Amino acid sequence: MLSWLKQYHRDLLAGDVTAGIIVVLMMVPQGMAYALVAGLPPVAGLYASLLPACAYALFGSSMVQSVGPMAITSLMTASSLAGLAPAGSELYSAMAAQMTLIAGVVLFLCGLLRLGFLAQFLSRPVLSGFTSGAALVIAASQFSTLLGGSLKQINLPGAAIGLSSLLLLWLARQYLMRLLKSLGLAGKVADILAKMAPVFVLALAILCVLLLNLEQAGVQVVGKVPSGLPALGLPLAFGQMRELLMPSLLIGFMIFLSSQSAAVSLAQKRGERINGNHELLGLGAANLASAVSGGFPVTGSISRSAVNYTAGANTPLASVITTVLMAVLLSVPTGWMSPLPLSALAATIMIAVLGMLDFETPREAWRYDRGDALAWGVTLAGVLLLGVEEGVIVGLLLSLGTLIARASRPHIAVIGRIPGTEHYRNVSRYAVETRPELLLLRVDAAIFFGNAERISDSVLEQLQDSQRDVVLVLSAVNQIDTTGLYTLVELNRALNARGIRLNLAEVKGPVMDRLQRSDLLLSQLSGKVFLSTAAAFSALTEPDNPAATVPANPI
């Protein structure tokens, strides 16, 4: 926590200040645009760009993460609240803040419980399918705004501004960086200027509206943005808790996933490492800060954070500077924002989400692993056909299903001795010697509830009539849980009823410690526990060995 502050030195300051200034310039239009996506008044987007960045700086582990509103979480806010409150109403804002509060509390608690590993639980194809689907939904939702009203009632000057902004932004995206570089600008500067294109286009749109007096012509604009800092307060309306809980949890999950993937990718560039648990605390704090200051869900966005990084941010001080500048902007008269035409804002949203469309991952996956390509398609279809929240759930179920199926198929090998050595290897891959009276099975996974039955079943499956001893070689077994223990006890009983003994070999220290605490296994085991596979092999296959006789009365 704040370890970066203790080691701060002057050399870092220039980069942080530059990045802070550039990011605030991006934040203003982005905040208003995402507020639009979320169905909230534009100023809510500015509020959400204020305290959260600072709150994240307290706990988060990324040096260059820029926390604020983001397209997908804004879309999820809108789709969760649709039907619960009229968009733009005070109740709607209160409920958005309350969802942010719940998400923030849950994220913070998850951080305290060290559940950072949860970030790994959507596969990339699933995440890519979800993001692409959400991008399409967002783009579609902005279409009527882009045309200045609705499909039926197009406002011509509004549509003209929207479509020209779209064209300009698209050209900038395709050519501006190369153009600027060919004009002699340094790569970094060209990169940042190209990414600032939306700021210039929106400034141009404001100028158009003012000069051509387009507000009179019915062009929809942002309108009055209240100046001054947001009032602080806890958004508590527990009556809605139940309806809001599930969507808040899903939003919280996406907050973490989006932020984590941005943080990890930038940290790798800087040779740093990200701590998932600190990220959860940072994002929790950021969302709590957003909830109490009239905002909506916030997270780290890869596009904004990449600008922060490219602009020279070295530490979270850049975000603190962004916050201070945003507070200044809100404190001085905000009249200059009001003529901003909504259609131009919609154009920036559409271009931004265009970058989220990803057809490369499914293409690559199709070549590499068809199942993963299918998961991409199913998640995308889930978002488009069922809805955004449902899409997250579809993706989660797909990922968990894969995980469960994988865990339930542990690798088990029948092994034999490499002649003349004490090495034992898979009979299907090496020329090894086996004995008719002995089944040696190596289990290559921890034995736990998800695979215990399968392991026991495959012992019975491999068993041949001549065999009188089964040896489970546990060299790769790091854990046997209670279910695994019960399953071994039952396997022992089932084998015993057929006159076959169950033996164990190469039991690891920690596993043995536990087994010895359980009189269940050790008082019932019909065979022995051998230190090595070799010891088991020789003890159980020497004909004069008393341990090699079978019980007198097999059932």
Add this chain to the structure above:
Amino acid sequence: MLSWLKQYHRDLLAGDVTAGIIVVLMMVPQGMAYALVAGLPPVAGLYASLLPACAYALFGSSMVQSVGPMAITSLMTASSLAGLAPAGSELYSAMAAQMTLIAGVVLFLCGLLRLGFLAQFLSRPVLSGFTSGAALVIAASQFSTLLGGSLKQINLPGAAIGLSSLLLLWLARQYLMRLLKSLGLAGKVADILAKMAPVFVLALAILCVLLLNLEQAGVQVVGKVPSGLPALGLPLAFGQMRELLMPSLLIGFMIFLSSQSAAVSLAQKRGERINGNHELLGLGAANLASAVSGGFPVTGSISRSAVNYTAGANTPLASVITTVLMAVLLSVPTGWMSPLPLSALAATIMIAVLGMLDFETPREAWRYDRGDALAWGVTLAGVLLLGVEEGVIVGLLLSLGTLIARASRPHIAVIGRIPGTEHYRNVSRYAVETRPELLLLRVDAAIFFGNAERISDSVLEQLQDSQRDVVLVLSAVNQIDTTGLYTLVELNRALNARGIRLNLAEVKGPVMDRLQRSDLLLSQLSGKVFLSTAAAFSALTEPDNPAATVPANPI
């Protein structure tokens, strides 16, 4: 399917007939009792004991499973429908049948999709906690019926019958088998007669009601049971689909889990194996049959199936005989059932669920694995405090959480060479030699979305300044999914940026086939792919080896 029928021979018949008769005697009171738990008229329990057993015989893989109504699924039916329709109404019955239909369709589909492995996804402690909690909830729900009405308005003769039945059943449970054995009966006969105690007690209760004319005294009885076979029909009321879907899925899950644990435990005794996919098909068919014949969710119950097994059942023919006998019972006048007092039925339920209470598992788990004991307690508390459906969900989340946490912590070992050999082992467990310029890491798990980030992170964590080459030893890696591939690509890039090369060794055949299809990895990999760890070690540590120089300009 029906393979048992093709191999049928005369010797098996006596056992199947005996078991068929004994099970139908148990089924009559049990069916009515569980209908009571489910909030349905008693005859629904008889209908549910009719066709399903036969339908299961077509697809199921257990030879001795007896499929019919069961305590927990009946409780879940009641708790799902509470609030949706008044208990006992026609709508209520229709909705119960519809839930059964959904559960049946889903189970059958899961069978076709070969999802039998899903049975392994509650750990035993979680399942035990759930069952114990459900038993307590069921017992509590029967308390007022046991007292002949309600706590406020006790019907004295009804309560007297209920409490004496309870006492008799408890005594029978504790002492009857021993008593019968000491009277010289064979073990099996004594066992079965003891388990038939509820039948005798209920017959006694009917006699009491008839002889003492207790219906006049206000004792609540089963009342008229319509005779004749049920009308067949599809219970379709798609308006309710949405509300019923989730509870139906949860009931379907519990149907599968209960049946599977009964089937596996009895199959082990008979030296047979259970196929989870066939079980799903069998249970799906059984529930479809129940749905179209006016019943409610059915499953295999360990207590009834154990009686079937002990009474001599050899094949599903026993269940077919049960079905035929039940049809006969329903076709002849059913007046003899109507004076059965509900308080005595409640007593049989309470004694039956007493057997489901399990404090042995948590006791054992407490000694062996505290986390598992905690999971037991949390699931139990979930059922008691939140509700039955919620309890299943709590249990599922606990199990999945454990699974996820486990999968996200793959075993990774830094390895070195055992001096003078070509064997490489964990540096923390063997005295091995390492080289300052080389990091050898063995990954002991498939690389997939759930652990890829963690593996990449631990490479960066283990890395020391002197090292110029990282070798990932993939001898235990059976799969690398798309997410794993991307993560390796990014790890390669991150290492490359620090002037360190990423190499692979001992890549398994199927993994290599895939990697070669992905130009991503092979066109970018900064190091090499070595056949063996030994080859990597010697190539990368010989100073005159050209492969051991670092890129000229590390960033």
